[in-house]
Amino acid sequence: MMLIINEIKGINLPNKKDEEFLKINFDSLFSYEFADKQSYELDIMGLETTVDKEKYESVLFDITRSLDDKQTILTINKNIAEPIFLIHKLKQSETLYTNSLKIEVKKDIKASIVEVFVNSSENSFYAVNRKIQLEENASLEYVKVQDINISNSMTFALAVEQKNSSNLELFNFDFGDGFIVNSFENIINNENVNYELNALIKLFSNAATSNLIKTIHNEKSSNSNINFKHSLKDSSKAVFKAKSIVNPSALFSKAFQNCDTILLSDDATIIAQPHLEILIDELEASHGTTTGSLNKEQLLYLQSRGIKKEQAYDMLLEAFENTIKSNIKDEIIKEFIETYKREKYV
Numbered sequence: 001m002m003l004i005i006n007e008i009k010g011i012n013l014p015n016k017k018d019e020e021f022l023k024i025n026f027d028s029l030f031s032y033e034f035a036d037k038q039s040y041e042l043d044i045m046g047l048e049t050t051v052d053k054e055k056y057e058s059v060l061f062d063i064t065r066s067l068d069d070k071q072t073i074l075t076i077n078k079n080i081a082e083p084i085f086l087i088h089k090l091k092q093s094e095t096l097y098t099n100s101l102k103i104e105v106k107k108d109i110k111a112s113i114v115e116v117f118v119n120s121s122e123n124s125f126y127a128v129n130r131k132i133q134l135e136e137n138a139s140l141e142y143v144k145v146q147d148i149n150i151s152n153s154m155t156f157a158l159a160v161e162q163k164n165s166s167n168l169e170l171f172n173f174d175f176g177d178g179f180i181v182n183s184f185e186n187i188i189n190n191e192n193v194n195y196e197l198n199a200l201i202k203l204f205s206n207a208a209t210s211n212l213i214k215t216i217h218n219e220k221s222s223n224s225n226i227n228f229k230h231s232l233k234d235s236s237k238a239v240f241k242a243k244s245i246v247n248p249s250a251l252f253s254k255a256f257q258n259c260d261t262i263l264l265s266d267d268a269t270i271i272a273q274p275h276l277e278i279l280i281d282e283l284e285a286s287h288g289t290t291t292g293s294l295n296k297e298q299l300l301y302l303q304s305r306g307i308k309k310e311q312a313y314d315m316l317l318e319a320f321e322n323t324i325k326s327n328i329k330d331e332i333i334k335e336f337i338e339t340y341k342r343e344k345y346v
Contacts (some may be wrong), residue, residue, distance in 0.1 A: 002033040003096055011066040012059045020058075023239050023271050024181060024210045028132050029125060035094035039068045040126070042086065042101065050072040053253075054131070056185040060157040062266060064098045064127040071100040071129070076111045083112040084334050087345060090126055090152070090328035100129040105138040109161075111247055112141040112330045118345045123151050130158040134166035143171040143333050144180070147342045150205060157327075161184035162193045172199040173337065176237070177207035177296055177310035185214045187215035188250070193222040200229050200324040203236035203268075217250035224254070229324050230261035231317060232268035240270070245277040246285065253280075257287035260318060262294060294320075 005013070012023045013030060023232050052071035076084075090097055117126065126148070134140055148154050161224040162168060174180055185196050201209050229323045230238050244255040257274040294316050307315070328334040 002035065004033055004038050004084055005063065005096075011064045013058055020212060020241065029179065031320045032060055032123070032125070034096040034125065036068060036092065037051040037096045038092070039070070039095045039099070040088065040099040042072055042244050042269040043098075044074070048075075049275040052129070054159070056157070056159050057185045057187070058157050058328045059210070060155050060183045061129050061159070063155060064100055064129045064157070066286040067096070068098045068100070071102050073102050073130070075104045076327075077106040077196065080129060081108055083114050083330055086113065087116045088115065088117045088126075089345060090121045090124055091187075092113060093122040093124055095121065097124065098174045103140070103142075104133045105135065105140050107135040108137045109135075109167070110139040112143075112333060113146070114143045114333055114336065116145045116147070116345060117154065118147045118342060119149060119152050120346045123154060125152070126154040127274070128154065128156045130156070131161070132158065133161045134163060134168060135215045136163040137178065138163070138168040138233045141171075141330055141333065143173070143328065143337070144188045145173045145337070145340065146176060148176040148180060150177045150207075153179040154236065155181045155183075160184075160195065162186070162188060162190060162195065164190045165192040166190075168196070169329070170197045171324070172197070172211070174199070174201045174203065174209045175234060175342070177205040178201065180209040181212070181214045181343065182210065187218065188218045188222045188224070189218050189222055190238070191221050193219070195215070195222070195224045196227075197225070198227045198229070198324050198327050200321055201238050202231045202239060202321065204233040205236065206234070207236040211241070212240040215244045215245040215255070217244070217253045219249060220251040220335065222250060222253045224226050224256070226257045227324070228259045229320060230259070230270055231321060232261065233264040235265075235267040238271070240272045240274075242273070243275045243277065246280055246283055248280050250280060258286065259289040260285070260320075261289070261291045262317070263291065264293070264319045281344075
């Protein structure tokens with residue numbers, strides 16, 4: 001039996017005419033006839049499963065829940081010396097996969113998690129929901145690698161809930177050449193919260209990746225820092241839309257947004273829309289975007305020191321990308337990202 005997303009009754013789908021989804025074309029994905037539907041199960045024994053009844057800002061959550069409203073719960077209630085690695089391999093073609101996971105980090109606990117999404121399938125779609133919940137004084141470093149290849153698609157919707165004095169450091173790495181839409185939402189309703197979202201979007205071929213970020217500060221002394229780097233080749237396209245709202249109740253908060261892009265071909269495209277909505281004076285805030293090519297003067301300087309042009313090119317690009325990778329605190333994760341190769345997992 002064929003499954004077409006557009007024909008699912010009662011589902012609330014993103015519309016490219018909506019402000020949030022302007023410049024993102026879902027038509028071919030939502031009208032595609034998938035041959036099968038599967039719920040991707042985590043290979044971890046003993047995890048609790050519940051029905052996801054929460055309300056989310058992004059309608060992307062509804063895609064997964066309309067097909068399977070079950071949510072697996074991963075609870076971390078003790079300090080873990082090494083990161084938890086979750087490797088997702090999609091192997092079946094013409095299939096719509098769903099997966100929903102809630103990550104709970106208990107009070108005063110420090111943890112780190114890596115999720116990798118790769119595939120050897122063709123014409124498949126992975127609809128992924130994530131909820132991260134940090135209790136008081138909890139700390140989580142969460143790293144996601146997406147390496148979905150051409151003809152495949154993925155939506156990743158993440159919602160965050162942080163209690164007082166909790167710390168969340170997110171890292172998002174997009175390396176593939178498929179169609180990807182990520183949504184990150186954090187409604188900060190507690191004090192002294194720290195929230196960081198770092199991302200490296202490295203695209204080639206006809207890849208299309210969109211990142212939609214919404215952060216709302218409702219309590220005082222909360223910090224958010226959104227930092228994205230794009231490296232775009234061939235005919236790849238990236239969309240970056242970030243909205244940070246600081247309400248009057250969020251005294252002495254900090255809200256930062258930054259998006260830097262290097263275009264490595266004439267056909268690569270970036271659409272960057274940072275947005276700050278500040279409703280208070282007692283805060284620190286800034287946003288900015290830059291778009292350009294590799295610095296010609298730096299290339300010439302390296303060549304004048306006897307370095308070949310191709311090597312100089314790679315050195316400058318690596319330096320640009322390492323500004324994100326170097327922010328990772330866990331040394332095991334940092335080494336994993338620096339040595340990551342798709343071939344190891346497909």
